[in-house]
Amino acid sequence: MLIDAHCHLDFPDFDADREAVVERARAEGVAHFVVPGTTRARWPNVQALGERGDVSICLGLHPYFMDTHRDEDLEALAQALDAHPAVVAVGECGIDARFAETLDAQWRLFDAQLRLAKARELPVVIHCVHANDQVAKRLGQLDLRGGGLIHAFAGSPEQARKFLDLGFVVGLGGAVTFDRAKRLHRAVASLPDDGYVLETDSPDMPLAGHRGERNEPARVAEVCRAVARRRGQDTDKVATDSTANARRLFRC
Known part of the structure; x- marks a missing residue:
């Protein structure tokens, strides 16, 4: 059994x-x-998917x-988290440093969401x-007891270890399937069995050999095989460990 720990099935x-x-997956x-x-506008679609027994949902900005995003969206998020106990995490939130013009606003929004999660x-x-x-430095300052997921991790073994030490797991997706991702491959090989989950980020982040195609949760099986190769483990072991890790994190 596999879990796609991060996919946007609500997207149009x-x-x-x-x-x-879903059936292909x-x-x-x-x-x-x-x-x-x-986004706040998409939360109702996410919540509707959460009515399914095979879907767990998160809410974030x-x-x-x-x-x-608007200032009032944070208050709406707080209310939604309190009103919907089935929500398993705050997110997707974070920092995208490619967009320097919004970076200060990103940090303010991210910090506010971290505090909602901490509370x-x-x-x-x-x-x-x-x-x-x-991000690792900020997480270390907050002591988030719920931990979390570093989605689409593409860093070094040392950066992975920082996140693991903070109680987080890293998400492994399509980037692992590319031969050129040598640093990521070293990180994947270095992870403990309880340090990662598998994901697709569907419909985005296509795998090697699928450039230009819509990504789908079915391809988490390809991610599993790629991770197994990089770790020198069989696919059943990777599937079992990643599923247990996702279940532990999201209580799903």
Whole structure:
């Protein structure tokens, strides 16, 4: 059994064939899906998916969409977290340092969401691009008991260890399948068995050999095989460990 620990099944990319996408994933052994929220406008779609028994949901405000977020969205997030006990984490939130013009606002929004998670002892699902060291430093200052997931991790073994020491796991996805990702491969090989989950970030982050295609949760099985190769383990071991880690983190 596999869990896709991060996929955006609520996105309109799947409106035409969402159930067929789920069935293809099931055929590959994927039995559960964790769907994070990205904007307040999309939360109702995420919550609707949460009515399914095979979906766990998170709610958050993503740094990529800074132009859509409003100050009142944070209060709405706090209310939504309190009103929906089925929410398993705060996220997707975080820092994307590619967008320097919004970086200060990103940090303010991220910090506010970390505090919401801390107050509720919820895990945090973190989007972290070109900011691993800075994000790790901030997490260390807050002592988040719920831990969380560093989504789409692409850093070094040393950066991975910092996050693990803080009680986080790293998310391994399509980047692992690319031969050129040597530093990431070293990090994957260095992880303890309880230090990672598997994910696709569908419909984004296509795998090697699938450039230009819509990504799907079924391809977490390909991620599993790639991780197994990098770790020198069999796929059943990686599937078992990653599923146990996702279940522990998200209580799903």
